[in-house]
Amino acid sequence: MIIAVDGPTASGKGTIAKRLAAHFGVPCLDTGLLYRAVGRQVAINEGDPDNPAEALAACAFPDELLDDEVLRTEESGGLASRVSVHPEVREALFKRQRAFAEQPGGAVLDGRDIGTVIAPDADVKLFITASVQSRARRRWMEMVDKKLDHEEEIPLSEIEKDVVARDARDINRKDAPLKAAPDAFVIDTTSLDREQAFEMVLETVEEAL
Numbered sequence: 001m002i003i004a005v006d007g008p009t010a011s012g013k014g015t016i017a018k019r020l021a022a023h024f025g026v027p028c029l030d031t032g033l034l035y036r037a038v039g040r041q042v043a044i045n046e047g048d049p050d051n052p053a054e055a056l057a058a059c060a061f062p063d064e065l066l067d068d069e070v071l072r073t074e075e076s077g078g079l080a081s082r083v084s085v086h087p088e089v090r091e092a093l094f095k096r097q098r099a100f101a102e103q104p105g106g107a108v109l110d111g112r113d114i115g116t117v118i119a120p121d122a123d124v125k126l127f128i129t130a131s132v133q134s135r136a137r138r139r140w141m142e143m144v145d146k147k148l149d150h151e152e153e154i155p156l157s158e159i160e161k162d163v164v165a166r167d168a169r170d171i172n173r174k175d176a177p178l179k180a181a182p183d184a185f186v187i188d189t190t191s192l193d194r195e196q197a198f199e200m201v202l203e204t205v206e207e208a209l
């Protein structure tokens with residue numbers, strides 16, 4: 001059983017994917033972390049994330065980097081969205097994601113192109129979304145809660161701008177842009193809290209299986 005969970009930044013898809021995986025007892029892969037690790041490795045190499053060759057070289061990041069808290073920062077998210085534009089980077093990360101999806105017991109993967117590129121054969125495809133304002137607010141609250149980046153003082157308006165920029169880059173890139181697969185269930189969580197969102201998702205998945 002493969003469940004594909006796609007959606008824009010701060011849509012809550014990561015939390016939903018983890019909870020689905022725990023519910024069904026299967027492993028979960030947050031594919032954004034792979035792109036974040038590549039972006040971070042470019043920075044470690046003092047390279048340019050917009051240069052395809054330098055971004056490709058950074059795909060040979062050490063696995064331990066995936067556990068580094070720094071990958072959760074806004075800065076790492078921004079770097080990830082820049083390196084993820086390059087087809088050679090996407091190609092380099094493809095096999096690893098595909099292998100995860102194909103493991104015998106099933107898997108949940110979350111990202112931007114799981115239902116369209118990585119696992120077009122997924123049993124259930126979800127596209128989790130919410131308004132820009134509510135996603136920016138959630139991201140801001142999360143930053144304040146976790147004191148990530150040591151930047152609690154970042155104004156909400158800045159986060160909103162970042163969300164809009166990230167959406168534009170993910171939606172408009174040529175290779176594997178962010179979009180719902182034609183057979184995906186689109187779930188808008190703008191007016192739902194976490195619990196309500198998960199309930200709606202679980203109901204959808206159970207009906208679809």
Ligand code: C5P
Binds near residue numbers: 081
């Ligand atoms: O999901 P997360 O915010 O961690 O993703 C960071 C960035 O990585 C996204 O903005 C997107 O550009 C890129 N990404 C992608 N394809 C995926 C997952 C993430 O292009 N499957």
